[in-house]
Structures are given as structure tokens and as C-alpha cells.
Amino acid sequence: MALGSHQTTPDRRHCINYGFNFRPNPSVTLVDDARKRRSELFFADSFMSYRSFLFDLPVNDIQRPAITCSQNGGLVTLSAPPGYDRYEWSTGETSASIDAAAAGVYQVWVNYGSGMLGSEPFVIQQLDSACPVSSVPEADVVKSQTVVAYYDLLGRRIGPPPYPGRHGQLYVVRFEDGRSQLRFY
Numbered sequence: 001m002a003l004g005s006h007q008t009t010p011d012r013r014h015c016i017n018y019g020f021n022f023r024p025n026p027s028v029t030l031v032d033d034a035r036k037r038r039s040e041l042f043f044a045d046s047f048m049s050y051r052s053f054l055f056d057l058p059v060n061d062i063q064r065p066a067i068t069c070s071q072n073g074g075l076v077t078l079s080a081p082p083g084y085d086r087y088e089w090s091t092g093e094t095s096a097s098i099d100a101a102a103a104g105v106y107q108v109w110v111n112y113g114s115g116m117l118g119s120e121p122f123v124i125q126q127l128d129s130a131c132p133v134s135s136v137p138e139a140d141v142v143k144s145q146t147v148v149a150y151y152d153l154l155g156r157r158i159g160p161p162p163y164p165g166r167h168g169q170l171y172v173v174r175f176e177d178g179r180s181q182l183r184f185y
Helices: none
Strands: 005-008 014-017 028-031 037-041 068-072 075-079 087-089 097-100 104-106 108-112 115-118 122-124 147-151 170-175 180-184
Touching: 097 104
Parallel strands: none
Antiparallel strands: 005 014, 014 028, 028 037, 068 075, 075 097, 087 108, 104 122, 108 115, 147 170, 170 180
């Protein structure tokens, strides 16, 4: 181990960065004053980080790009909002619109500040009925609580939370009715 840092926040949380670290150890751990782990950050391979800081992001005003869907015969087109300099789709394509060739999960990232901002995953279960059509006001729709999939923040499908009662992982949860929600388990 080398490098690393420690930060104590005003609400008495401790962000511990282990610096140059090898798997299977976490790279960053968040604990409270009672030394109870609140969150851990793991990377897929060995990782070196000089410092880590914990702070709240002003996310209230951030509008994630919404994917729109249009269907013309057998062709399904997914589009991101116009006006961005850069588009990165989960398929590797880099245009504002793409043609969905198969059922699956699609996501787009657009430039935002000095980074990228991602859409919610757009799930296509069948190409012939890919685009949602509804004339029912959202307030009248009964929302399903049945979870059909879990995704990481990069839009990759992952398994459900592995440790019931152990918290510290952020998931994008997709429900049966197509809604998604960010949940901390």
C-alpha cells in the first residue's frame, strides 16, 4: 500500500482512501464514528488513487438525457436530445440517434461539464412493441413494485444485492412496468 488519504466530514463520516491497492481489497471505504462500514468502492483491477473526497453533488438541477423511441414498420430508432457535442451509446455508436437491431438494454451518455451524463437504461423486450404507447395519465397508472433487473451506474446488468441487510451499493433498479429507480442497498 502507498499514498491514500483520510477525510472526516462535518457529519462525522470518514472517507478512507487506501491509495495503491490490490484486489480483493476496497479502494475507498466510508465508515461512521462507530467504525461501521457504510459504503465501499471496488475497482475491477489494482488501482492507484492519490486522494478521495466525499462531498454532496448539486444534482437537483441536473436533467438526465431522456431516450425517445420511434417505430416505423420493423425499424426502431432511439434518439437522445439534440444539442450536445458528444453522444456515446452503450452499443458503441456516437450519433444522436441509433437504430435498435435487437432486444436489449440501451443507454446513452452526453457531454456534461467536464464529464458525461447518462440516461436511464431503456429496455426493449421485443422489437415489434419497443416504443411505449400510452394515453393514460401517469397519475392513474398503477406502478408495479416487481423488480425485473438491476444495473450498475454504467448501465450494465448486474445481479441483485448480494448481501441482505448489508448496505453500501448503488443500483439502478428496473421495474416490470418499465420504470427505473436509483436505490442504495
